Amino acid sequence: MTKSANAPVRHATMRERNLAVVLEHIARHQPVTRARLAELTGFTKTTVSNLVGLLEGAGLVRGGAPVHEGERGRPGVGVSVRGDGAAGLGLEVNVDYLAACVLDLGKRVRYRHVLSTDHRGREPGAVLAALSALAAEAVSAVAAQGLAVAGAAVALPGLLDREEGVVRHAPNLGWTDVPVTGAPGLDLALPTEYDNEANLAALGELWFGGGAGLGDFVHVSGEIGIGAGIVVDGRVFRGAHGFAGELGHLVADPAGPPCSCGGRGCLEQVAGQEAILRAAGLPVAGPGTAPDDPVRTLAGRLDAGDPAARDAVDRAGRALGGALASVVNLIDPDTVVLGGVFSPLAAWIRPPIEAVLAGGSGSLRRGAPPVEVSGLAEGAAVLGAAGLVIERVIADPALLL
């Protein structure tokens, strides 16, 4: 399962393709009768019954729910996706936490775990071993619920070579050319793929947040680093080498502090979580604190009208607004979505963002795009990762037959 998230699924046989078509229609229209599935797919009723039989045999769908289709007649027997038919494991390595999330085939969250731990200066092998342990814990916790995990996807905060399974450069972790596929320490024993954290957070927002109502959107992942996931026509726009959306390394202040990427005055040095906390005179993290604790402290100060906190957030918002004006001028999205730590800070950071964005891109267009706030906050990437696994299963159920 190392294929590209945007690549069309290649089915070895016609039957595999037809299974996928039927499962996708069941997922979209459930509960749905075999007769309606025949209409939707253009297959004969016999073909539909055979395919549904295979999916039932694999435990991916179940019949039983009575369905009234049309106005007259007896109810038919509806087929639905069986939530416990398979599960997807989402994992995330971020700078100051690890996260795991399991979704069932009905895309319900069945397990979540966030582990606060600072990874800067730690050996990649040790971090990946901790991730493996978290994954094993998740797999056994959902096994107790009767769920079998079909695959995993891992969100990582850096530039990835997804084909090779190598983290090329994750400046905030200090990782360069770290192999993750089959790496010592990482022993998932599951089909596993890897993607950039910002891309998976954008998919999380697409599938579990604002969804299709956002149109083409740019989702801003605010963590210690800042990334953007660009969604065009329901897909992540990746660029020629998979390195698109590096919003955090747009230059916010050419005279600003050096950045871990090797540049100077990058946006994340002004508007990243720790940059804001420092400017507000707050500790970036205490021993044993949960990852969102310092941000909660900051929100409390902002609420109380603390001038240093307000200035820090205002300055960050202006820098972010300037960078987003460049995004709008170059990429022209329908919507901008603030995620990660910017979600809980939205009440204070959104106004300066909107003010600068309106001046920097709105006058040309007569109106900048709306700036929405993600309800998923820092949970978006790990949800997107788990959702990606479920999408893979539905797009190619033959993998589980």
Add this chain to the structure above:
Amino acid sequence: MTKSANAPVRHATMRERNLAVVLEHIARHQPVTRARLAELTGFTKTTVSNLVGLLEGAGLVRGGAPVHEGERGRPGVGVSVRGDGAAGLGLEVNVDYLAACVLDLGKRVRYRHVLSTDHRGREPGAVLAALSALAAEAVSAVAAQGLAVAGAAVALPGLLDREEGVVRHAPNLGWTDVPVTGAPGLDLALPTEYDNEANLAALGELWFGGGAGLGDFVHVSGEIGIGAGIVVDGRVFRGAHGFAGELGHLVADPAGPPCSCGGRGCLEQVAGQEAILRAAGLPVAGPGTAPDDPVRTLAGRLDAGDPAARDAVDRAGRALGGALASVVNLIDPDTVVLGGVFSPLAAWIRPPIEAVLAGGSGSLRRGAPPVEVSGLAEGAAVLGAAGLVIERVIADPALLL
């Protein structure tokens, strides 16, 4: 012919689709035998012969060239696109010139005309009437060569609503909500479409310049304004509203001069043609000068080592490099191409661009993308416009039957 340049062509009938398939294969493999066309298309030899007959009847292809396919046997009769079978008219309205170009079906240039004239402060109707006159001149000039123009495409320097045929905002022309489809003054009597100048310049570069070797690229159109055409997988990336690629309105200097877009310190106020000329102490244009005259004067000064000219171009190059670093961080192209007036200035402007680009995006990626120089310079947009018409004819020859 107002459909989107990226929209799939919709064919009313199977025969129309098949005609397009055959013509595309002839254009790509010419001269090519009917037997080989049958292999390439999967059609029977009879179907191929019928379709080629229709295309021959319409004057779009011709037979006759002997072709040796394989190692043995007699040569077959090859079919080729008939250059004089149809022609496409490209037109351009820019801030200080109008241009027309006619390509034949073999994409050879059969006519070119550039008219130097400053459009700022002129009524849109008067500008469009001048464009009409230029178009009529082009059509009659190629008619004398036996060429019939099948359609036109017009490049405009601003934000367009292409569906409605309205220029929403062209700040350098001072146009707001100017209808161009069926506008008084514009009487082309040809199927006509409209597109942003930067997008058509990028297509010009794709079809007549660096081509497929550029990979995914961003083409920078340097004129009085600055625009970018973003090409991904051989298509123009347009954004949600068709307003992507507005490179000239990235903020280069927040304390810089006001811009005609309503913003402040936009890149084109620092690195646009007139901004450079003014900073170099040169007149922006003299009465009756050709549009490239002031730039030629500037190149002469640069060549002679004039310090004011060198400083002006260095400052522009640094600003452009900074904006391009944002492009690379967000869009991740394989190649950056400098076009328009930056082509003749490349020897002096490319070094500062590369230096800033390397610092602003190269350290994260271990190497910024190469910065190439377009050989088409200011001619790219009008070539792209004419090329678009030829692409339309080849994609839907039934329009001419």
